Amino acid sequence: MKLAAIQKRMARAVMTPLAPGDNMQRRVSGMGDMRRYAATFIKPNDRLTSFERLELYNRQYWWRVLAALQEDFPGLRAVLGDKKFDTMSKAYLIDCPSTSFTLRNLGKKLEGWLARHPKWAGKDQRLALDITRLEMADIEAFDGKTEPALKPEDISALASGSLKLRLQPYIQLLDFKYPVDDLLLAVRDSDEGAAFASNAFSQRRKRRRVRATAKLKPAEIFLAVHRIDESVYFRRLAREEFLILRALRDGKSLSQAIDLGFRNSKTPIVERADAVQKWFQHWATLGWFCKAAQKAVLA
């Protein structure tokens, strides 16, 4: 048997879902009796059959990828509950196995997949999609690229209607139907304590987490997931603020972005200039605008 054939054969078995009890399945469609299948390429030894040796790798694969999703999506886990999250994760990983050298990207397709498979998204698909998107944005913001930032004085010196500003690549702009930022912070808060808790204590925390999820009522929010001193933060944005930032991200000029931001806005016209000035001051203080992009535009 050639190298490629052995690897295809083994990978197929390793990535086959485990049976209940975390054992390798005895029969699998397309592979038949797994004891025979394993014996065709794996040697037994004096303690383990070919099947049992292959099973070690089958288990390791599933435990590793399931643990990675659990670590990356504690909020979705709180929304769905442990059992449903586990079955959803298995279904997702069968459809969307890792195609990246890093486990960081394992959940990249999860939101889209949940949108196409509502049966795995729990009672409220919108909530599941929102929390999934926030958790992936958190990952992207954590290790996204930083470019040299424009200081507030740079911006005021350059300000003009046709100016194009670019946002830092790590900033994620998101709109939600649920206040999932509060939910995720509550979940993290309870998980942080759980590491040091006794069993009884962790049960109490689990109940708190479930209550936090159950209490969540729909409310449209606009959010920037950003970094300060390399730590990720969530910042709520006004609707207009969000629209301006999104327009700037899409490459619109400053004046176009402001027009878009206040289209259909309820903010009185007389208050708009002050609001814009305050927002820009704040964004610049947080270092959200990039110097490198600025130079390119001016050139």
Next chain:
Amino acid sequence: MPANRFNGFTDYGIGIGLRSPHYDHILTKKPVCDWFEIISENFMIDGGRPLRILDQILEQYRVVQHGVSMYFGSADRLDREHLRRLKELVRRTKTPWLSDHLCWGSVDGRYTHDLLPMPYTFEAAKITAQKVRAVRDFLEIPVAVENVSSYAEFHVSEMTEWEFLNEVVERADCGILLDVNNIYVSSQNHNFDPLEYVNGIPAERVAQIHIAGHSKYRKYILDTHDHPVIDPVWKLYERAIQRVGHTATLLEWDDSIPSFREVHDEALKANKFLASALLKKAV
């Protein structure tokens, strides 16, 4: 062989794996540690805290890169995006050499994120060596391949594991990262004499040595990196040092990670064997 062309002619001593629970201790207390090994993939990112910490570490310590997903032994083609990001990191760390495992883990672009065992065939050795050469040529630094722990053997194998390792490194003209814990784990799982393995490898190609702990189960041993090094592994290390001389040594501890001091103290036990190697050289 403290310095050779496979470790960039360096003479590193005892290091430990750089792990996040120790970041604060390292950055605030600045403990003496000869060098740190990083998992390359943890830093093959665009920005953020991991890279900032790495830069702070690089200001004060020597760092060597160790990868977990190059999959030299995979029949798949090399992942160009992986290589591009790896080269960026190599430029950042200025690692004198780079290591990854003699294994495979992806098929048709789907990743298992595991270090899967190789069939020990001449065809596999040829494919693997070609990829090692391609990676070294692209990265322009010495590359060392590490023997993995394994739990399965293949019917098609045509040689022992150490013969396969020799076949690959001779064809690729590359170095070896000799993991003596992995040799011990595999010897127990596959019933071979680990000393025969240590005695069978080309000593002049060893760029670095790994030591670690593991977990013993009723019918097999798993390479878990969550315990101190056991005596039989120290004995293998002693034999390896007798053969290869004073060589860069690294303790891996990846799960249930104790304090920096505990991990470092465990690593420093290697000094006993390194000192006798130095003494022998002096005599």
